[in-house]
Amino acid sequence: MSENWGFDTNAIHAGAAPDPATGARQVPIYQTTAYVFQDAAHAARLFGLQEVGYIYSRLTNPTVSALQARIAALEGGAGAVCCSSGHAAQILALFPLMGPGRNIIASTRLYGGTITQFSQTIKRFGWGVKFVDLDDLDALRAAADDDTRAIFCESISNPGGYVTDIPAVARIADELGLPLIVDNTLATPSLCKPIEMGATLVVHSLTKYLTGNGTVTGGAVVDSGRFDWSASDKFPSLSQPEPAYHGLTFHKTFGNLAFTFHGIAIGLRDLGMTMNPQAAHYTLMGIETLGLRMARHVENARIVADWLESDSRVTSVTYAGLASSPWYETAQRVYPKGAGALFTFAIKGGYDAAVKLVDHLRLFSHVANLGDARSLVIHSASTTHSQLTDAQKIAAGAGPDVVRLSIGIEDPADLIADLDQALAAATA
Numbered sequence: 001m002s003e004n005w006g007f008d009t010n011a012i013h014a015g016a017a018p019d020p021a022t023g024a025r026q027v028p029i030y031q032t033t034a035y036v037f038q039d040a041a042h043a044a045r046l047f048g049l050q051e052v053g054y055i056y057s058r059l060t061n062p063t064v065s066a067l068q069a070r071i072a073a074l075e076g077g078a079g080a081v082c083c084s085s086g087h088a089a090q091i092l093a094l095f096p097l098m099g100p101g102r103n104i105i106a107s108t109r110l111y112g113g114t115i116t117q118f119s120q121t122i123k124r125f126g127w128g129v130k131f132v133d134l135d136d137l138d139a140l141r142a143a144a145d146d147d148t149r150a151i152f153c154e155s156i157s158n159p160g161g162y163v164t165d166i167p168a169v170a171r172i173a174d175e176l177g178l179p180l181i182v183d184n185t186l187a188t189p190s191l192c193k194p195i196e197m198g199a200t201l202v203v204h205s206l207t208k209y210l211t212g213n214g215t216v217t218g219g220a221v222v223d224s225g226r227f228d229w230s231a232s233d234k235f236p237s238l239s240q241p242e243p244a245y246h247g248l249t250f251h252k253t254f255g256n257l258a259f260t261f262h263g264i265a266i267g268l269r270d271l272g273m274t275m276n277p278q279a280a281h282y283t284l285m286g287i288e289t290l291g292l293r294m295a296r297h298v299e300n301a302r303i304v305a306d307w308l309e310s311d312s313r314v315t316s317v318t319y320a321g322l323a324s325s326p327w328y329e330t331a332q333r334v335y336p337k338g339a340g341a342l343f344t345f346a347i348k349g350g351y352d353a354a355v356k357l358v359d360h361l362r363l364f365s366h367v368a369n370l371g372d373a374r375s376l377v378i379h380s381a382s383t384t385h386s387q388l389t390d391a392q393k394i395a396a397g398a399g400p401d402v403v404r405l406s407i408g409i410e411d412p413a414d415l416i417a418d419l420d421q422a423l424a425a426a427t428a
């Protein structure tokens with residue numbers, strides 16, 4: 001594959017050479033569990049990681065491999081591992097870095113499900129988390145201790161659409177000798193390339209914009225290939241001999257692909273959070289139009305956010321693309337192609353009015369999803385963020401009077417007309 005292709009060319013061609021067996025122009029769906037070995041010696045080499053090839057679809061599958069190559073190309077990474085969901089990707093990213101007693105520093109502004117995964121579930125593995133407002137770089141620096149193994153943030157954050165100054169956070173991660181993991185689900189590589197800004201790993205929920213039509217649940221971990229896992233003794237899974245592979249050392253053996261190989265050979269092998277080839281196919285189809293879609297998502301989001309901000313029934317709009325946003329300057333500098341298409345607004349009349357608004361929208365679908373071609377709405381406080389405390393809800397931008405919009409690629413006039421009639425009903 002050419003490494004000099006532009007974004008939109010990679011979105012269509014990366015990882016997708018014509019099928020060598022049939023010439024099929026589209027990537028075939030390899031709906032197979034296993035692959036016939038050439039002979040016993042070949043099988044032994046594959047199992048010992050002395051040769052790269054297909055063994056069993058819990059680890060690798062050609063349709064999934066094509067998607068991995070495409071996502072790695074779009075993010076500018078050395079490699080990528082796909083898996084069954086965005087939440088699986090987060091565990092897959094942390095697994096090689098963590099162990100009992102270790103902790104991560106995570107942004108306070110994250111998807112509600114991620115806050116729950118980090119503050120509740122990973123405790124059962126003995127992993128800890130420290131939530132820090134990443135706009136406060138001194139607080140970030142001060143939060144790190146000898147057991148910290150990663151810093152985690154979202155590029156554009158769910159649900160408020162607030163933006164992270166990735167270059168600034170990456171500089172501190174470098175100072176501390178820690179990998180920076182960026183969840184790039186809301187920005188997508190079309191609007192933001194975290195690896196170019198210094199991120200070590202990028203995670204995705206492919207469920208959202210990358211597939212782009214609400215058909216698939218999937219995830220990915222992209223490795224920059226740039227972190228020196230052997231520079232300290234903090235990352236033994238990558239820098240020390242692995243007993244389950246005859247004492248092979250991932251970093252020494254696979255170099256800048258160490259994290260990717262570990263993700264497949266240990267992560268998928270033992271955690272089993274595999275993506276199926278049908279899902280990979282849908283996501284490959286979605287990614288072909290990612291650049292076109294994101295430009296339209298951003299254009300529509302700007303139009304709708306402007307309209308809402310000027311409406312007297314609306315008390316505030318969080319879109320970082322608005323000059324009124326405290327994150328406007330960061331958005332212009334770090335996300336020059338646009339601050340995404342997800343934001344919230346608050347409505348006069350509090351909780352009751354917010355719920356009524358959701359019930360009166362007709363074109364917007366009331367669903368727990370985002371990044372779909374169609375426009376979506378949800379009242380975060382009673383749904384996606386309901387597990388959080390009131391303080392966490394407000395910190396995450398999901399107060400009682402707040403409604404989250406995921407702006408689709410329809411005609412913007414139709415979206416505004418729908419919001420107008422629902423606002424009238426909600427505030428009557």
Ligand SMILES: *Cc1c(COP(=O)(O)O)cnc(C)c1O
Pocket residue numbers: 085086087088111113114154158183185186204205206207208217218219370
């Ligand atoms: C949806 C989402 C996730 C979780 O992804 P799933 O595919 O639903 O598991 C993680 N991060 C962000 C920012 C999300 O929007």
